[in-house]
Amino acid sequence: MSKGNINVSVENIFPLIKKFLYSDHEIFLRELISNGTDATTKLKHLISIGEAKTELGDAKIEISINEEAKTLTIKDQGLGMTMDEVEKYINQIAFSGAEEFLDKYKDDKNETGVIGHFGLGFYSAFMVADKVEIFTKSFKDAPAAHWTCDGSPEYTLVENDKADRGTEIVLHIAEDSTEFLEEGKIRELLTKYNRFNQVPIKFGTKKVNDPTHEPQTTKDAEGKETTEPHRQIEVDDIINNTDPAWTKKPADLEKEDYDNFYRELYPMQFEESLFHIHLNVDYPFNLTGILFFPKLSQNLDMQKDKIQLYQNQVFVTDNVEGIVPDFLQMLKGVIDSPDIPLNVSRSYLQADGAVKKISGYITKKVADKLSSLFKKDRADFEQKWNDIKVIIEYGMLSEDKFFDKAKKFALYPTVADSYFTFDELIEKTKDSQTDKEGNHVILYASNKDAQHSYIQEATAKGYEVLILDSPIISHLMQKLEGGDAKVKFTRVDADFIDNLIKKDDAVISKLSDEEKDKLKPIIEAAVPKQTYTVQLEAMDSNSSPFLITVPEFMRRMKEMQASGGGGMMGMGNFPDMYNLVVNTNNPLVSEILSADEDKQKHLISQAFDLAKLSQNLLHGEELTNFIKRSYELIK
Numbered sequence: 001m002s003k004g005n006i007n008v009s010v011e012n013i014f015p016l017i018k019k020f021l022y023s024d025h026e027i028f029l030r031e032l033i034s035n036g037t038d039a040t041t042k043l044k045h046l047i048s049i050g051e052a053k054t055e056l057g058d059a060k061i062e063i064s065i066n067e068e069a070k071t072l073t074i075k076d077q078g079l080g081m082t083m084d085e086v087e088k089y090i091n092q093i094a095f096s097g098a099e100e101f102l103d104k105y106k107d108d109k110n111e112t113g114v115i116g117h118f119g120l121g122f123y124s125a126f127m128v129a130d131k132v133e134i135f136t137k138s139f140k141d142a143p144a145a146h147w148t149c150d151g152s153p154e155y156t157l158v159e160n161d162k163a164d165r166g167t168e169i170v171l172h173i174a175e176d177s178t179e180f181l182e183e184g185k186i187r188e189l190l191t192k193y194n195r196f197n198q199v200p201i202k203f204g205t206k207k208v209n210d211p212t213h214e215p216q217t218t219k220d221a222e223g224k225e226t227t228e229p230h231r232q233i234e235v236d237d238i239i240n241n242t243d244p245a246w247t248k249k250p251a252d253l254e255k256e257d258y259d260n261f262y263r264e265l266y267p268m269q270f271e272e273s274l275f276h277i278h279l280n281v282d283y284p285f286n287l288t289g290i291l292f293f294p295k296l297s298q299n300l301d302m303q304k305d306k307i308q309l310y311q312n313q314v315f316v317t318d319n320v321e322g323i324v325p326d327f328l329q330m331l332k333g334v335i336d337s338p339d340i341p342l343n344v345s346r347s348y349l350q351a352d353g354a355v356k357k358i359s360g361y362i363t364k365k366v367a368d369k370l371s372s373l374f375k376k377d378r379a380d381f382e383q384k385w386n387d388i389k390v391i392i393e394y395g396m397l398s399e400d401k402f403f404d405k406a407k408k409f410a411l412y413p414t415v416a417d418s419y420f421t422f423d424e425l426i427e428k429t430k431d432s433q434t435d436k437e438g439n440h441v442i443l444y445a446s447n448k449d450a451q452h453s454y455i456q457e458a459t460a461k462g463y464e465v466l467i468l469d470s471p472i473i474s475h476l477m478q479k480l481e482g483g484d485a486k487v488k489f490t491r492v493d494a495d496f497i498d499n500l501i502k503k504d505d506a507v508i509s510k511l512s513d514e515e516k517d518k519l520k521p522i523i524e525a526a527v528p529k530q531t532y533t534v535q536l537e538a539m540d541s542n543s544s545p546f547l548i549t550v551p552e553f554m555r556r557m558k559e560m561q562a563s564g565g566g567g568m569m570g571m572g573n574f575p576d577m578y579n580l581v582v583n584t585n586n587p588l589v590s591e592i593l594s595a596d597e598d599k600q601k602h603l604i605s606q607a608f609d610l611a612k613l614s615q616n617l618l619h620g621e622e623l624t625n626f627i628k629r630s631y632e633l634i635k
């Protein structure tokens with residue numbers, strides 16, 4: 001028997017371990033299972049190179065709870081340790097590792113930046129146990145060992161008669177951690193961290209139908225058939241899938257396999273994904289994974305499903321900030337990499353060269369996949385556009401490299417359901433939609449119904465009108481305009497149509513300048529001055545007499561501010577401002593001019609309300625009054 005002090009210089013490490021990372025005590029189980037997994041895969045390797053003369057068998061890791069003894073046991077069939085190895089690995093290496101880890105992070109307790117908390121290793125057991133025992137027998141021909149430590153720096157190490165190869169860690173669960181003696185809690189943790197563990201994990205047994213037994217059907221005297229019940233047998237309850245889809249070669253997988261994996265990953269998700277991207281790189285870093293483009297969903301549960309980060313098939317976190325570019329965080333799926341440093345703060349992570357490369361690689365893979373989908377089946381891509389556009393537009397805004405690639409496949413749908421790429425759009429509209437100053441005006445609407453009359457005016461002239469309705473689209477337009485000084489995006493209700501795209505053939509006004517000077521103050525007096533600027537224009541006589549427009553610049557700045565930054569400071573709080581465009585060629589406007597004062601008021605308020613109605617601006621009392629007045633008119 002040997003007794004000893006682990007390391008006197010850090011006498012208080014155990015209370016520190018207990019207090020440390022309080023909310024993350026649960027990771028002890030992941031750490032111990034990872035050790036068991038390593039021990040098993042190492043043995044497998046030694047057998048394969050002929051260094052270990054033993055059979056691996058169906059080596060698994062077994063987790064068991066003994067409620068009476070208040071213990072939780074993690075037992076593996078890996079390579080085990082000799083007495084000397086326990087002394088070396090547990091008393092020295094593991095301990096100094098834990099010590100170093102704690103030393104580094106003990107002041108960082110509140111820093112959410114520490115992710116994963118890998119590295120504390122074996123000693124994390126003391127977060128939940130007040131005594132830990134190790135029973136271990138090496139695959140080598142050496143006596144088994146029994147190590148005990150009760151949370152003081154003192155340990156004992158004695159020989160033991162354990163006969164089967166492997167290591168058994170017995171945790172005597174502390175009074176304040178008894179939740180880890182509950183089956184439900186352990187099952188939850190196993191599912192969270194280890195459902196794709198490389199080595200099978202057994203947690204209890206379960207009853208299944210005996211596959212060797214065929215239930216017999218018998219007939220009674222009246223010919224009624226009775227089938228005997230299935231015979232049930234008890235089998236190990238293996239909680240994990242050791243071979244998840246992302247560890248396989250894409251060539252070995254069908255679409256169905258990816259769909260099944262999506263469902264396996266998010267069992268509460270009933271929608272299928274739109275498409276997947278299989279990641280697989282081994283230089284200059286190791287990374288595998290599968291990312292899914294989800295269908296846009298209002299379902300909040302769905303938003304909760306996030307990309308999960310694994311390290312060698314062990315779950316680390318579903319907060320992939322800094323590793324996956326922001327714009328791709330709406331994707332779902334898994335990435336697995338042993339090369340991501342996990343016990344560092346996020347700011348460090350973002351500056352890490354390998355992590356930057358990973359993020360760049362993921363961006364490139366996503367762009368390449370989208371590009372190939374676009375080329376392979378454009379109709380299908382167009383159909384999916386609505387679900388994927390926000391991610392792509394966000395990416396174009398935030399990553400220049402992605403912008404350059406996405407410019408070739410990002411789509412601009414029109415109100416007539418055509419989908420153009422940017423280049424196609426420019427080509428299609430450059431002759432008809434270039435104004436007399438040489439500006440190439442791209443017209444768009446944000447809502448087909450709300451801006452219906454404006455859209456109609458524009459399409460009647462043969463112009464293309466896009467439907468652009470993502471929340472960040474104003475930022476993207478700004479960026480696209482920045483790339484070509486002549487291209488201007490303008491919403492269809494930003495002005496009356498002839499002013500949106502000014503051509504040379506100006507319409508002649510039926511009203512003389514004196515008549516206009518007379519008319520303007522009459523209308524101004526009848527509409528709220530602070531909100532509406534009256535603008536007299538000679539338009540087509542068939543166009544509406546009154547038209548409410550929102551200047552493009554003003555509206556876009558407000559929208560950009562509402563969707564986060566970019567707009568001019570303070571614009572978001574600016575009151576709504578509109579132009580009231582009066583068509584001096586419309587007969588009704590001539591009539592207003594020649595009518596008596598009462599009739600003038602009446603005609604203006606009716607026409608003004610109609611203009612408001614077509615901009616969806618007529619509400620409440622104004623709407624009630626308008627309806628009343630309109631009934632009077634048809635009586």
Ligand SMILES: Nc1ncnc2c1ncn2[C@@H]1O[C@H](COP(=O)(O)OP(=O)(O)OP(=O)(O)O)[C@@H](O)[C@H]1O
Nearest residue numbers: 035036039078080089090094119120121122123167
């Ligand atoms: N179940 C086990 N079977 C065999 N050896 C083990 C087992 N658990 C721990 N060890 C030995 O103890 C050492 C220290 O374990 P510990 O978990 O503290 O650190 P680690 O696994 O090396 O690294 P990490 O800090 O990433 O967990 C291991 O490297 C291994 O040699």
